[in-house]
Amino acid sequence: MALGRVKKEGRNGMAKRISFYIVGRCVKLATLLLAISILSFTLVSFSPIDPVQSYIGADMTRVSPEQRENIAEYWGLDESKPQQFLNWGAAILQGDMGTSLIHRTPVAQVIGERFLASLALMAVAWSLSGVFGFLMGIIAGMREGTWVDRLIKSYCFILASTPGFWLGLLLLMLFSVWLGWFPVGLGTPAGILAEDVTLMERFRHLFLPALTLSVVGVANVALHTRQKLVEVLNSDYVRFAKAKGEQGFGLLLRHGLRNISLPAISIHFASFGELFGGAVLAEQVFSYPGLGQAVVQAGLGGDVPLLLGIVLFSTVFVFVGNVIADLLYKVVDPRIRRGEVL
Structure with a gap:
């Protein structure tokens, strides 16, 4: 009886340690992803490359300012950088990583x-x-x-x-x-x-x-x-x-x-x-x-x-x-x- 109780307690203790390990790793991964996301988005925000110009490509001279504004509005580029990050983060939490501007695919x-x-x-x-x-x-x-x-x-x-x-x-x-x-x-x-x-x-x-x-x-x-x-x-x-x-x-x-x-x-x-x-x-x-x-x-x-x-x-x-x-x-x-x- 005593031996069985010791084994059962040992298994319970092992299960708890495994659970703590998994939870700890998940928390670390979530924290890491959040930090990487903020840092990456901040660095990209300071890039001199214009996403709208890259999206239009060689036809830049044929696009009017109004069309540029429509393209920026369609992709959400007309909003502030913090709002763009929040929109992107909300989509990520829903399983949507967005659409690539270059490949025009998810x-x-x-x-x-x-x-x-x-x-x-x-x-x-x-x-x-x-x-x-x-x-x-x-x-x-x-x-x-x-x-x-x-x-x-x-x-x-x-x-x-x-x-x-x-x-x-x-x-x-x-x-x-x-x-x-x-x-x-x-x-x-x-x-x-x-x-x-x-x-x-x-x-x-x-x-x-x-x-x-x-x-x-x-x-x-x-x-x-x-x-x-x-x-x-x-x-x-x-x-x-x-x-x-x-x-x-x-x-x-x-x-x-x-x-x-x-x-x-x-x-x-x-x-x-x-x-x-x-x-x-x-x-x-x-x-x-x-x-x-x-x-x-x-x-x-x-x-x-x-x-x-x-x-x-x-x-x-x-x-x-x-x-x-x-x-x-x-x-x-x-x-x-x-x-x-x-």
Whole structure:
């Protein structure tokens, strides 16, 4: 009876902690979205770009002042900036992200279409950078002080200080212009319907942007994994294992893999923000039709609804990545689970 009561109280306590965790995360996300919305709208308000002029385009000289006023009234641009923000916020709370001034379609539809392309790009780059970064970190840590370790560290330091757009231009010149192995840009071949494009053609257009993102992302994972592995190999329990005859990758798998996976998991999932920022530059260099390119178009065209919609979406995307990193960190490390359930 006593044992059952203790187990029941333990389950109830766990449920309460889980509930508090979920509520706390939701409050943090709501506060973050509110702050990001206010800051983004304020910055856009000071932009010298005229949204009405961007909407009209090349026909600006043919539009009368009365027509300009009608267009501004239609889009709500004739109201004060605080009122515009309140109108936009009220629509967001109702699930309406507005209509894009550039694409003349709902913002949610534009984000949905562009996000699929960006998701494929970021998923491939994120997976490659995580796998290769983790393996390179293990190799460097196991060969500490050797020429292999120095070579990997030098490679990572060079990549960490290399601008992503410059690397993209270099790969574009080498593999597309000089060698002609891959297309110069775009997500699909020009002049071909999307449903007629083969999977191989999509991969050829995706390869160079994904390679640019993954190569830059390798450095952080590799360096942190190497540093953690060096600390693990110099610990007392690993020295005791070596004294018992364990060595090589068997020693790594038995005593070091879980410990070195902690920083790799945390850093890699926390890199969603850098990944999204890198995707913006990569998509511009390779004219890849994703969210990054849409952000630049919205900023240059004064498309406030689309710009703010993408900002909110990317904020949620990065926030979810950080939450997943926290959860996986606690799943991998049992010491954290003893202190708190999540």
